[in-house]
Amino acid sequence: MRVNTLKRAAVAFALALPGAAIATVVAAPAAQADGCYTWTRNLYQGRSGEDVRQLQIRVAGWAAYGAIVRIDGRYGPETAGAVKRFQSAYGLRADGIAGPQTFAKIYNLQDSDCTPKHFSYTELDNGCGKGGWSGGPLSSSATRENALRTMWKLEALRRGLGDKPLYVTSGFRNIACNSQVGGASDSQHLYGTAADVKSGTSSLCRVARTARTHGFSGIFGPGYPDHDDHVHVDSRRENNSDRTSNSKSWSAPDCEIG
Numbered sequence: 001m002r003v004n005t006l007k008r009a010a011v012a013f014a015l016a017l018p019g020a021a022i023a024t025v026v027a028a029p030a031a032q033a034d035g036c037y038t039w040t041r042n043l044y045q046g047r048s049g050e051d052v053r054q055l056q057i058r059v060a061g062w063a064a065y066g067a068i069v070r071i072d073g074r075y076g077p078e079t080a081g082a083v084k085r086f087q088s089a090y091g092l093r094a095d096g097i098a099g100p101q102t103f104a105k106i107y108n109l110q111d112s113d114c115t116p117k118h119f120s121y122t123e124l125d126n127g128c129g130k131g132g133w134s135g136g137p138l139s140s141s142a143t144r145e146n147a148l149r150t151m152w153k154l155e156a157l158r159r160g161l162g163d164k165p166l167y168v169t170s171g172f173r174n175i176a177c178n179s180q181v182g183g184a185s186d187s188q189h190l191y192g193t194a195a196d197v198k199s200g201t202s203s204l205c206r207v208a209r210t211a212r213t214h215g216f217s218g219i220f221g222p223g224y225p226d227h228d229d230h231v232h233v234d235s236r237r238e239n240n241s242d243r244t245s246n247s248k249s250w251s252a253p254d255c256e257i258g
C-alpha cells in the first residue's frame with residue numbers, strides 16, 4: 001500500500017514537472033494523503049486489518065486515563081473510544097467511526113514519512129548527538145517503528161497541552177549512549193519507546209498530569225530522582241522485549257502522581 005502510494009506520488013510529481021499544471025497536481029487528493037498511507041474504507045467496531053492497525057498507531061495517544069490502545073489491527077471499544085477522543089480534540093463529530101473527516105484530519109497531521117507534523121525522526125534520534133536506530137536491543141527497524149508510535153502519542157499530548165511546543169530532550173539512546181548518560185540498564189529509551197520532554201509554556205507537573213490521558217504507561221517527573229528538569233514518558237506496557245512487567249509505572253511525587 002505504501003509503495004503504491006509513493007509510486008503514485010512520484011508519477012504525479014514527474015507529470016507536473018514539464019507543464020504548468022503544478023497547482024492542479026498539488027490540489028489533488030493524492031497530495032492530501034501525502035505519500036504516507038491512504039485509507040480506502042470507513043472503519044468502525046468489528047472491522048480489522050492493516051488499515052485498522054495504521055489508524056491505531058495514530059490515535060494511540062487518545063487512550064482513556066491510565067489506559068492504552070492496543071495496536072492489534074482489531075477495531076474494538078478501546079479503538080472506538082480513542083477515535084472519539086481524537087475527534088472531539090479536533091472539533092469533529094465524535095461518533096467513534098473513522099470516516100473521511102477523521103482521515104482528512106490525520107492526513108493534515110502527518111508528514112510524508114508518517115511522522116506527526118510537530119515531531120520528526122531526527123528529534124527522537126539525537127541520543128548523544130549520533131543518528132541512527134542501531135545499537136539497541138531491538139533491530140533498527142523495530143526501534144524506529146517504536147519511535148514513530150512514541151511521536152503520535154507526543155502529538156496527542158501536545159494537543160492536550162493546548163497545541164504549544166513540546167521539546168524532546170532525549171529519545172532513542174543506544175546502549176553506549178544510555179550508559180554514557182547514566183540511564184537505567186533496561187531503560188525504555190533503548191527501545192525507542194520513551195521520550196524526555198519539556199514545554200516552553202506548561203509546568204512540568206502539567207505535562208506529567210496531562211500525559212496520563214495520552215497512552216503513556218510510564219511517567220516520571222518532578223520529585224522522582226533526577227526528573228526535576230524534564231518529564232519522562234514511555235510505553236512500557238506495550239513493550240514485550242524489556243525485562244519489566246507490562247504494567248503501568250507513574251511517579252512524580254511533587255505533582256501528586258504515583
Ligand SMILES: [Zn+2]
Nearest residue numbers: 194195196232
Ligand atoms: Zn527518560
